[in-house]
Amino acid sequence: MNSNLGNRRRRLLRSISRITMGKLCMSAGTLGMSRTALAIAVRYAHNRFIAGTKPGERVALAAHRSHHGRLIEKLAMVYAMTFLHRTTVARWAEHTDEDRAEVERLVAIAKGWITWQARDITIECRERCGAQGLFPANGLADLPQNIEGGITAEGDNLVIWVKAAAEMVLGHEVARRGAGQLPAGERDLTDLHFLRALLAEAEALWQDRARTALREGPSGNPLSRWNETSPAALEMVSVHARLQAADAFICAVAQAMDPSVRYLLERLCLLFLLRQINEHTGDLLADGHMSGDQVRELPRTVNAVIAELAPHMMTLVDAFDIPAEILASVPIAGGAYIDQYLDTAAPRPAPSPCDHRTHPFVPSRRFMPDA
Template sequence: MTVNNTVERETGTAGEAAVRGELVRVLFGDDHRATHGHWRRLLTTGPFRRRAGLTPEEQLGLAYERLRTLDSTLDSAFRLAADPVALANLHEWISPVDTALATVAGIHYNLFLGSLLDHDGDAGRDLSEFADLTRVGTFLCTELAHGNDAAALETTATYDRAADGFLLRTPHAGAQKFMPNTSTAGGPKSGVVAARLLLDGRDLGAFLFLTPLTDATGPLPGVRIRLLPRRMGSVVDHCVTSFGDVFVPRSALLAGPQGRLDGEGVFSSDVANRRRRFLLSIGRVTAGKLSMSACAVGSVRAALAVAVRYGSHRIIAGVRAAERVPVTAHRSHHAPLASALATAYAMTLLHRTVQRTWTDHDESNRAAAERLVAVAKAWITWEARTVIAECRERCGAQGLLENNGLAAFVTGIEGTITAEGDNLAIHAKAAAEMVSGQHPPRPAAAPAGRELTDLAFLRDLLAAVEAVQLGRARARMREAPPGDALGRWNAGATAALKAATAHAQLRAVEAVTEAVAALPPGSAARERLSGLGRLFALERIAGNTGDLLNEGFLEGRHISELPVEVDRLAARIASVAGPLTEAFDLPEEWLADVPIAGAGYLAAYDDPQGPWHRSGTGESK
């Protein structure tokens, strides 16, 4: 493998440290110690170090124990709940350590406490018991028969004028609340429960109601909680929960622009559409999508750090009889990891862009910001599944063992793909909005003289892929028989979904391009990041060369040059894979708890009574 001469000149010991510092700032920001440092430091402390041999029940208990430890380190639980970027950063670091902790923390701080803060902010509720975790919060929206169509949920909250409160009721089995962590594990719990507000026989739509669920001994009267079968991945205590005329006071309604009920029992709302009322009520789900993306990027970086380290010190037989080489010397081993590194950098930088977009949005561009959050969540978590599976496979049988961590990443990523909106559902919704909305300008088809080494050209090619697929989706939908809305969507769905994927890839390349431009010209950090961006873009373009050639965006020579350039970039990136993963800034304490992340990993399997510890006379050496 060869390295660019500029990189070779600048990467001595001191130079390499400087390059690492530049890339850390690229990935985490100039103020990374302020924005990420607290969560990173937690990973180095005793309560968050890896503990081997725990039963699932002990793992669950540890997750809640860690939640309380985490809470004790906060200057304000309310400040965390109010800050979607801080919440996402939290998930980015704790997800590789404990997927159950990431789940219960996200539910408590974002979905539960965040919903309380977002609605009824002037109601004067005392939230101290939730801030100090005297009571753990959970979020009950999804029902057994209603997931992505949660707006059609069937749990009811009937207003009782005489008692000035609501009776929560589960009308049938399909309306049971599904999945949240409502068992007695972790201590007493309350939930914000999504239910249809029934007032004098009128269905006013779904709203959230603050509802105590359990005390120290078990479910409260009228609340039924049954553990679900253990699911793959996280050990979280997910349950089915139902209500038998459970009374909550009028103040339990989380009020806001979506709706409020005054002391006379008069309902008012600033929003006429019932579906829109519901979406406003559950607005915290968007911040949850950001956190799911964060879980994915954090887990991907951790998996790559382990796989790259293992590949460098897993020594195997070479081509010659007496030769021994690290397994990563083989192109078949290091090329997939180089590709995964390019994806990890691209998805991390896209995630940062999405965070900024969401925090900076206003009402005029809220829909576009929500769409980008959804597209990014789906694409990032799907890509994370691919990268994590590759890392696991590159570690062979070692990667299957729980003590090496990768197995938990393999199963844990499935939860992020489904949580806060199943990927395919939110991807399809975003794709439909893109097709029906205003299309971006179609790039000019002018490939003459443009080269695959030019990141700007690759950016334009991905923009062309999006434009081609959007145009195809619209054309196919126009050709569908009139009067059949589902048939019309089905006709264009394949191309529309490809357009949404291309949009995520395009925004990722734009994020990398922006970061490259901010680095000093000619620097090793800029060269490496540019190479990562080009490899990422080329591999996405490779699956679309037919369309791009047919539409005039590529020349014939580009088709034959593309695999050569991919191979060249993979070799260059693989030669600095170790330093590239060091920029992920994972604490050495965390890596030390993963046997195969260390060169002496065989010691983790040593047998003190093994024959190699004995002399030829049978005595211990």
């Protein structure tokens, strides 16, 4: 066979490029599972009542910050995943020969990030439903294992991220926009564009570390040199994925026409960004991008945003527009328990959480705008 491609590696990469659509599908499937898991867990949190602080008082699990805080953070994450996926699909649909390599890399990075986050989300949702979440009939127990397939299929996540990292160490420039002219100490932690700029600085920092490691690595030994470079390079890819999700999220906020929708999306986006910069505050403080007061204030700001979003949890999962028949087949989504379900339900297979109607390619028009 003759080829006009210069070497075996290029021929291999071209031959497997057809799996790009598969990466989009793996991302979509695991994203659908995440949204379904959250819809079930949030409903359970509102239907499960426990003893309150006063004698005879009963309160829903959703009343407790220790419970709803974790679910709200996962809601912010799944919205970010949704908007990133939609943006990535749009870019793939519109790509040209000139930007094909860049878009294929974005698809691979998004696939790795979305599927890894999906596993974390479904595990959290299962745990928040306690022992009831262990029963397969309640729709949660099998999801993490099913997502494992998406993590490995169409390119193992770590492998495709290593490829992206190798390309991005020298062949990528961080989009450092939105920083503004004010000193960091005068910026507000509720400013989405300031937080977005902080995340971009974190990506640039890890890229600089990867480039330094590459330059200073042992000469004459490519493997050892890459071993010195890859930890920082992979962290750069991880931050890049979150930055792309943040950009897609901010765009969705800007497109929201209804004030109440815009408010909820803005609060979710804020929570997502605050959580993403949390692990980088040491570096950002050291390099002068954040002040000490801002670092100290960050946990309080996160807590305040969660408190604002807590009354809207049902609205946020209703926006996924999951068909009623799917939720009706899950006992804990309607306030029932597994023993009641077994006594009353006729034997039938539960609908898959990957039902095409929960597929993120088909957005709900009731709430979530296209990004």
